[in-house]
Amino acid sequence: xxxxxxxxFDWGTTSARVYRLGHDGSxxxxxxxxxxxxxxxxxxxxxxLRTLAGDWIDIDAPRIASGMIGSRQGWLEAPYxxxxxxxxxxxxxxxxxxxxxxxxxxxxxxxxxxGIPDVMRGEESELAGAVEAADGRVLAVLPGTHSKWxxxxxxxxxxxxxxxxxxIYGALIGHTILGRLASPPQASDAPPxxxxxxxxxxxxxxxxxxxxxxxxxxxxLAGELAxxxxxxxxxxxxxxxxxxSARTAAQRAGHDASQVLLxxxxxxxxxxxxxxxxxxxxxxxxxxxxxxxxxxxxxRRAGIVRR
Amino acid sequence: xxxxxxxxFDWGTTSARVYRLGHDGSxxxxxxxxxxxxxxxxxxxxxxLRTLAGDWIDIDAPRIASGMIGSRQGWLEAPYxxxxxxxxxxxxxxxxxxxxxxxxxxxxxxxxxxGIPDVMRGEESELAGAVEAADGRVLAVLPGTHSKWxxxxxxxxxxxxxxxxxxIYGALIGHTILGRLASPPQASDAPPxxxxxxxxxxxxxxxxxxxxxxxxxxxxLAGELAxxxxxxxxxxxxxxxxxxSARTAAQRAGHDASQVLLxxxxxxxxxxxxxxxxxxxxxxxxxxxxxxxxxxxxxRRAGIVRR
Numbered sequence: 050x051x052x053x054x055x056x057x058f059d060w061g062t063t064s065a066r067v068y069r070l071g072h073d074g075s076x077x078x079x080x081x082x083x084x085x086x087x088x089x090x091x092x093x094x095x096x097x098l099r100t101l102a103g104d105w106i107d108i109d110a111p112r113i114a115s116g117m118i119g120s121r122q123g124w125l126e127a128p129y130x131x132x133x134x135x136x137x138x139x140x141x142x143x144x145x146x147x148x149x150x151x152x153x154x155x156x157x158x159x160x161x162x163x164g165i166p167d168v169m170r171g172e173e174s175e176l177a178g179a180v181e182a183a184d185g186r187v188l189a190v191l192p193g194t195h196s197k198w199x200x201x202x203x204x205x206x207x208x209x210x211x212x213x214x215x216x217i218y219g220a221l222i223g224h225t226i227l228g229r230l231a232s233p234p235q236a237s238d239a240p241p242x243x244x245x246x247x248x249x250x251x252x253x254x255x256x257x258x259x260x261x262x263x264x265x266x267x268x269x270l271a272g273e274l275a276x277x278x279x280x281x282x283x284x285x286x287x288x289x290x291x292x293x294s295a296r297t298a299a300q301r302a303g304h305d306a307s308q309v310l311l312x313x314x315x316x317x318x319x320x321x322x323x324x325x326x327x328x329x330x331x332x333x334x335x336x337x338x339x340x341x342x343x344x345x346x347x348x349r350r351a352g353i354v355r356r
Numbered sequence: 357x358x359x360x361x362x363x364x365f366d367w368g369t370t371s372a373r374v375y376r377l378g379h380d381g382s383x384x385x386x387x388x389x390x391x392x393x394x395x396x397x398x399x400x401x402x403x404x405l406r407t408l409a410g411d412w413i414d415i416d417a418p419r420i421a422s423g424m425i426g427s428r429q430g431w432l433e434a435p436y437x438x439x440x441x442x443x444x445x446x447x448x449x450x451x452x453x454x455x456x457x458x459x460x461x462x463x464x465x466x467x468x469x470x471g472i473p474d475v476m477r478g479e480e481s482e483l484a485g486a487v488e489a490a491d492g493r494v495l496a497v498l499p500g501t502h503s504k505w506x507x508x509x510x511x512x513x514x515x516x517x518x519x520x521x522x523x524i525y526g527a528l529i530g531h532t533i534l535g536r537l538a539s540p541p542q543a544s545d546a547p548p549x550x551x552x553x554x555x556x557x558x559x560x561x562x563x564x565x566x567x568x569x570x571x572x573x574x575x576x577l578a579g580e581l582a583x584x585x586x587x588x589x590x591x592x593x594x595x596x597x598x599x600x601s602a603r604t605a606a607q608r609a610g611h612d613a614s615q616v617l618l619x620x621x622x623x624x625x626x627x628x629x630x631x632x633x634x635x636x637x638x639x640x641x642x643x644x645x646x647x648x649x650x651x652x653x654x655x656r657r658a659g660i661v662r663r
Contacts, residue, residue, distance in 0.1 A: 163561060166574040195570070212566040213532070220527040225520070254470060257601025258565045259519040259594065263502070267473040287566065294564025 050108050052077065055354050057344035058101070058114035058151070060123075061085050061171060065101050065116075068338065069108070074345035076338050080105070086117045094124035095150055111353045112151050113344050116171035119144070119153040129168060132159035134206040139173060140351035154347055159208045167211050171340070172197045176206060178343030179312050179335035188299050189310040190332075192321045194219075198295040200304055210298060212291045215317065222280055227262065230269035231279035241320055244278030245285040249324055252289020261286060288324050296330075307331060312339055357415050359384065362661050364651035365408070365421035365458070367430075368392050368478060372408050372423075375645065376415070381652035383645050387412070393424045401431035402457055418660045419458050420651050423478035426451070426460040436475060439466035441513040446480060447658035461654055466515045474518050478647070479504045483513060485650030486619050486642035495606050496617040497639075499628045501526075505602040507611055517605060519598045522624065529587055534569065537576035538586035548627055551585030552592040556631055559596020568593060595631050603637075614638060619646055 055070040063085035069078045082101045089097045099106050119127035130142040134157045142155030156170030172191050180187050182204030191197045194216045199209035222228040251261055265283045268274035274282055296306040311321060312335040325332035336342070348354045357376070364375045370392035376385040389408045396404045406413050426434035437449040441464045449462030463477030479498050487494050489511030498504045501523045506516035529535040558568055572590045575581035581589055603613040615638040618628060625641075632639035643649070655661045 161563075163558065165558070165568075165571045166578045166580070167570065168574055168577065210564075210567050211570045212564065213534075213570055214566050216532050217528075217566055217569070220531045221524075224527045224531045225523050227520075251470065251472070256468075257517075257519065257598065257605070259521055259524055259598055260517050260601060260605075261472075262524070263474065263518045263520055264472045267475055270475065271473045273473070291564065291566055294567060298564070298567075 050105070053105075053108050053110045055345055055348055056102065056105060056108065056110055056112040057341045057348070058098075058112065058116075058118070059171065059174070059340040059344075060114045060116045060118035062087055062117045065097075065118075066340075067101055067105065068341035068344075069105060070341060070345050074342060074349075076341050079338075079341075086120065086123045094118070094146075095148065098150055111348065113143070113154065113348045113353060114151050115154040115174035115340065115344060115347075118151075119155060120170055123153075124151065125153060127153045127155040129156045129158035129170075132157060132206055132208050133202075134173065135204060136177060136347060136350045139177065139347050143347075143351055143353075152348075152351075152353065154344065157206060157209070161208075161210070167209060169197055169199075169209060169211070172199070172209075173206065174343035174347060175312055175339040176201065176343065177346050178339035178341065179310060180204065186304065187310050188304055188306060188308070189312055189335075190295075190321065191312045192317045193313070196291060198299070200299065200302060208302075210295065212295065214287050214291045218284055218287055221262065221265075222283060227265045227279070227283060230266060230276055231283075232276040239316075241281045241284065241323065242278050244274060244281035245320070245323070246327060247274075247278075248282035248285020248287075249289040249327055250285075251282075252286040252291075253293050253328065258290055261290075284320065285324070288320060289328075292324060292328065292330070308333065310335055357412070360412075360415050360417045362652055362655050363409065363412060363415065363417055363419045364648045364655070365405075365419065365423075365425070366478065366481070366647040366651075367421045367423045367425035369394055369424045372404075372425075373647075374408055374412065375648035375651075376412060377648060377652050381649060381656075383648050386645075386648075393427065393430045401425070401453075402455065405457055418655065420450070420461065420655045420660060421458050422461040422481035422647065422651055422654075425458075426463060427477055430460075431458065432460060434460045434462040436463045436465035436477075439464060439513055439515050440509075441480065442511060443484060443654060443657045446484065446654050450654075450658055450660075459655075459658075459660065461651065464513060464516070468515075468517070474516060476504055476506075476516060476518070479506070479516075480513065481650035481654060482619055482646040483508065483650065484653050485646035485648065486617060487511065493611065494617050495611055495613060495615070496619055496642075497602075497628065498619045499624045500620070503598060505606070507606065507609060515609070517602065519602065521594050521598045525591060525594055528569065528572075529590060534572045534586070534590060537573060537583055538590075539583040546623075548588045548591065548630065549585050551581060551588035552627070552630070553634060554581075554585075555589035555592020555594075556596040556634055557592075558589075559593040559598075560600050560635065565597055568597075591627065592631070595627060596635075599631060599635065599637070615640065617642055 066081040299306040373388040
């Protein structure tokens with residue numbers, strides 16, 4: 050382990066990952082644990098760090114983290130830095146825990162035209178890993194409980210918007226009448242059924258979302274949507290509507306929205322890839338381990354890692 | 357009680373009301389009980405009817421009902437009749453329970469341009485009571501868990517759309533991160549605070565709903581929205597967005613949307629009245645007991661009541 054230049058922590062709300070990085074920033078090894086911020090007992094983050102790192106705790110290399118570990122509920126708050134945010138901006142906002150155990154990258158905030166704030170924490174590091182300055186203008190999408198759409202120009206995060214798509218799906222299927230005619234949820238990694246594409250089409254229409262959602266009930270009531278398709282239809286509706294809204298917003302900002310960069314690797318990201326293909330939007334997939342790559346770039350910029 | 361011409365039941369999911377009507381259809385008296393369809397034990401609707409009616413059960417007058425009592429989960433299914441629906445259409449769809457205890461008015465269904473069905477059950481009778489043929493073209497709004505917007509021409513229900521506003525509010529505040537920074541819910545009949553108007557303004561904007569909702573969290577995180585205002589802000593956002601969507605849909609259908617008829621009498625309806633006033637939409641309030649009045653009109657049209 051003498052080839053380690055950095056230990057990079059992607060430390061979120063429910064889970065945490067640590068990467069051991071080599072001299073060129075490549076991922077030599079990785080570990081993970083269900084030790085997200087919500088699961089750390091008694092606020093003893095130092096103990097959680099030791100559990101997560103295991104014997105890597107003895108490696109003589111700097112440690113850097115991103116994600117909810119830097120929130121008010123985390124180890125130490127790393128105040129949000131504003132957009133536009135370059136690598137320098139992120140590097141300049143790094144904070145260090147009192148005992149020197151960990152450096153933490155700040156989240157980013159921006160405001161829309163109406164002055165309403167938006168925030169991200171963790172995604173800024175994934176973006177730093179997935180997009181290089183030479184990529185020019187990029188519209189990046191990070192699907193999730195709270196999907197993020199980010200506009201990047203020359204490696205600077207210009208602005209971004211959060212869509213609560215994943216969390217709204219869960220609340221609707223679990224806690225409204227829409228879930229009552231749905232069959233028990235399929236495994237989250239099951240490929241979407243035919244209901245998904247029908248929902249996507251509805252989602253790309255111009256109706257009001259709070260009305261369109263009701264279709265998940267009425268189609269099922271009318272026998273025109275199978276109980277096993279209700280969840281997929283709803284998922285398609287929400288993802289389709291997210292894409293329509295975000296594309297419109299990007300176009301208003303003068304950004305080409307016919308191509309996107311899709312960041313992530315789970316079943317949800319595969320759904321988004323299918324949705325983009327359905328609507329003839331070219332979705333390039335980012336390389337894996339974007340967070341680790343981004344943390345390495347930020348650490349280098351901050352002078353934490355030297356080549 | 358010899359002056360009774362009709363016992364009219366407004367029998368919903370959670371509660372039930374019965375009206376004793378006189379010769380001109382006026383409400384002589386009313387009773388209610390928490391005996392909605394979901395609370396009737398062992399499907400014994402005849403017993404629930406006796407409990408609800410009390411000593412009125414011995415009155416020699418016809419009995420007619422509307423609402424979820426006519427759904428698949430109710431006493432007897434009264435199949436939906438299609439739009440356009442006139443009084444004759446509703447009268448022609450009445451079903452009678454096997455023991456002759458009760459006549460039940462059908463719900464109404466319609467389809468939008470994309471062929472997606474919508475349904476109502478109970479609101480058709482309120483509309484029949486609130487709107488007369490001589491009223492011409494009317495855009496009627498019935499706020500609720502599932503708000504209904506109905507277009508009526510010459511007393512015929514042309515089409516309508518459901519907005520899940522109330523239920524979505526409950527799911528978001530109770531089961532997503534948006535409720536976490538909100539102070540405990542105020543009494544449902546409390547007048548809305550300043551957050552409501554700020555939410556309304558956001559709701560009438562052109563953003564994507566799944567993005568705009570996140571403002572309830574970010575504004576609170578940034579200290580720009582008091583915890584006691586989070587619920588009102590969210591309520592304003594959703595009601596504002598409902599009004600924007602429904603107004604756009606009505607205008608597309610060639611309907612004047614500068615005036616609406618507002619049906620209902622609870623605190624939620626007062627919120628809608630405030631919202632309409634804020635956006636310079638003239639909202640006329642329907643007279644009370646619209647369901648009772650509508651059931652009397654339908655019963656007369658069906659020849660169940662004779663003058």
